[in-house]
Amino acid sequence: MSRKEFEIVEGRSNVLGVSVPRTLIESTIGVPTFTKTEREAVIHELLAVRRLLASMSNNVNQIAKALNSDAVVPGGQIAATLAAAARAAERADAAARRIEP
Missing domain, CATH: 1.10.287 (Helix Hairpins)
Structure with a gap:
């Protein structure tokens, strides 16, 4: 993952109030994202x-x-x-x- 991609995922994680690994896992398995x-x-x-x-x-x-x-x-x-x-x-x-x- 490039630094720019990481920053996008990290930003999404911050908005949701969850960790980067949780954001990656949930987006990979298709779980709806929740704050x-x-x-x-x-x-x-x-x-x-x-x-x-x-x-x-x-x-x-x-x-x-x-x-x-x-x-x-x-x-x-x-x-x-x-x-x-x-x-x-x-x-x-x-x-x-x-x-x-």
């Missing part, structure tokens, strides 16, 4: 969805336990849990689409 702030926002969103899914998994287990013990579980609770799961899956899909090459 450090954008990357952190995507990571934050994926972690938030992960926590939400863990919480909903607990809710589903409680509903299953109640149903297996012949307890009455309001249909609204089941529907709300399933709707929340669908929304969380959409959030995960949206965040994943942001980082697809």
Whole structure:
């Protein structure tokens, strides 16, 4: 790589707030380039969805336990849990689409 090419890559890295090696790797494998702030926002969103899914998994287990013990579980609770799961899956899909090459 010539000095001029390096300076171009280095300038791009500085704008994005990432290292030169990260810029080179991501441009080589076709990963969309993100600023450090954008990357952190995507990571934050994926972690938030992960926590939400863990919480909903607990809710589903409680509903299953109640149903297996012949307890009455309001249909609204089941529907709300399933709707929340669908929304969380959409959030995960949206965040994943942001980082697809």
